[in-house]
Amino acid sequence: MKIFYDFDHLGEIRNAVVTTGSFDGVHIGHKVILQRLKKLAAEIEGETVLITFHPHPRKVLYPETAGKGLLLINSQREKINLLQKAGLDNLIIVTFTLEFSKITSVEFVRNILLNKLHARKIVIGFNHHFGHNREGDYEALRDLGLANDFAVEEIPEQDIHNESVSSTKIRKALQDGNIQKANAYLDHQYIVMGLSKKSSPILEEIGFPCYTVKIEEDCKLVPPNGVYAVTVIGEDSFSRAMCFIRTNEAVPLDTLVEVHLLESYGNIEGQTVTLLFHKRIREERTINTTEDLRKQLTIDRNQVDELIF
Numbered sequence: 001m002k003i004f005y006d007f008d009h010l011g012e013i014r015n016a017v018v019t020t021g022s023f024d025g026v027h028i029g030h031k032v033i034l035q036r037l038k039k040l041a042a043e044i045e046g047e048t049v050l051i052t053f054h055p056h057p058r059k060v061l062y063p064e065t066a067g068k069g070l071l072l073i074n075s076q077r078e079k080i081n082l083l084q085k086a087g088l089d090n091l092i093i094v095t096f097t098l099e100f101s102k103i104t105s106v107e108f109v110r111n112i113l114l115n116k117l118h119a120r121k122i123v124i125g126f127n128h129h130f131g132h133n134r135e136g137d138y139e140a141l142r143d144l145g146l147a148n149d150f151a152v153e154e155i156p157e158q159d160i161h162n163e164s165v166s167s168t169k170i171r172k173a174l175q176d177g178n179i180q181k182a183n184a185y186l187d188h189q190y191i192v193m194g195l196s197k198k199s200s201p202i203l204e205e206i207g208f209p210c211y212t213v214k215i216e217e218d219c220k221l222v223p224p225n226g227v228y229a230v231t232v233i234g235e236d237s238f239s240r241a242m243c244f245i246r247t248n249e250a251v252p253l254d255t256l257v258e259v260h261l262l263e264s265y266g267n268i269e270g271q272t273v274t275l276l277f278h279k280r281i282r283e284e285r286t287i288n289t290t291e292d293l294r295k296q297l298t299i300d301r302n303q304v305d306e307l308i309f
Contacts, residue, residue, distance in 0.1 A: 001084045004092045007116040013090055015046030017121045018113060020130060023052055024167045025073035026082035028187035029158040033125055034086045036155060040121050047089040049117060052079070053096040059219070060096050071221035073170055073186075078193050081274075105136025109144050119150055126157040177224045177280045189231070189276035192222070192257060196234070196273045199258050206294040208301075210244070210258040211268060213275060222255050223277070225284035229304045230259065231276040237265035242297075242304045243275060246284060260297075262305055278309045 004010055017040045023030050037048040054076055058067035074082065076093070083091055094100065103111075108131050113119045122141060130136040138154045145152040158165045165185045173182040174190060182190050192213060199210035215222060228243040239261040248254035259275065261268075281303050287293045 001088050002090050003080065007112055010116065013047050013049060013117060015044045016049045016117045016119045017041040017046050017123065018049040018051065018117055018119045019123045020051040021125060021128065022056055023050065023079065025170050025186055026079060026086060027165055027167065027170055027185055029125060029165045031086060031187055032158055033123055033155050034088060037123055038087055044120060046120060049090040049092065050083065050088055051092045051094060053094050055096060057096050060098060061101060070219065071171060072219050073167060073221055075193065075217045075220050077216060078191055081193065102132050105131025105140055106144065114148060121151040123153045123155060125155050171221055174221055174223050177226060179223065179228065179277050179280050189278060192275040193272060196268045196271050198269050206290060208260045208297050210260045213257045213259060213273060215255065215257060222257065227281040227300045229278045229281060229307050229309060231309065232259050232261060232268065233274040234268040234271045237268065239263040239265055240309065242301050279307065
């Protein structure tokens with residue numbers, strides 16, 4: 001997958017089949033769009049293109065309301081990783097600014113989709129809007145396509161268990177600690193990527209050596225405090241693991257993500273690792289003594305070990 005950060009250094013993109021959007025989570029609805037892009041591109045010997053934005057538009061347009069405190073399912077690194085796995089050919093990450101937000105839908109189509117990308121086909125998700133004040137929609141895009149000789153297609157809303165899928169619903173499921181529901185919407189495990197380092201010696205002393213995984217972006221959504229069953233993927237290893245999410249006592253506004261490996265396949269210290277979340281085992285509890293903590297963590301580890309993942 002080729003990654004670009006502006007429209008001026010794209011090189012040649014053959015018969016571009018384009019979509020646009022934040023694609024936070026790269027969930028099942030996004031994957032349907034990407035699969036359709038790939039099919040259409042194959043039919044015309046073309047390449048798939050996603051135009052996405054960083055930071056999230058809401059954070060720029062509504063910093064004191066809708067964008068304030070907005071947490072995202074993926075960090076930028078995680079989104080890139082997921083899009084690469086989905087088989088996207090070209091990713092254009094646009095720096096979203098107030099100035100960029102003033103581009104009208106017609107200007108966006110003519111100056112970017114046509115003049116820069118020479119788009120042959122454009123695919124959008126259900127109820128997608130674009131351009132200044134979200135003025136552009138499927139009907140407007142279709143009319144522009146008829147006038148400028150490009151095809152437009154809208155992908156229907158995707159349902160899981162008779163419930164429509166959206167990034168907002170996935171965020172809500174994660175914030176509730178409902179990992180399995182979020183994973184069903186995502187069509188993959190919720191992930192956390194970050195740099196791993198050795199954690200507190202206190203847990204090691206009672207038989208639970210851990211690594212801390214550093215959260216890369218402040219706006220990354222982390223599930224609530226508690227114990228989780230996860231898979232840890234390192235540079236050349238993987239292991240089932242028990243994950244602790246808790247408040248950092250030294251820095252109260254900071255969240256700690258720690259993992260205790262159930263299998264030991266080498267040292268992951270200093271590596272960028274990926275955590276795949278499978279299930280929440282329990283909420284956080286107050287435990288007063290070291291012995292009680294050891295007993296509780298033994299129960300937790302046994303529960304994680306009994307799961308098939």
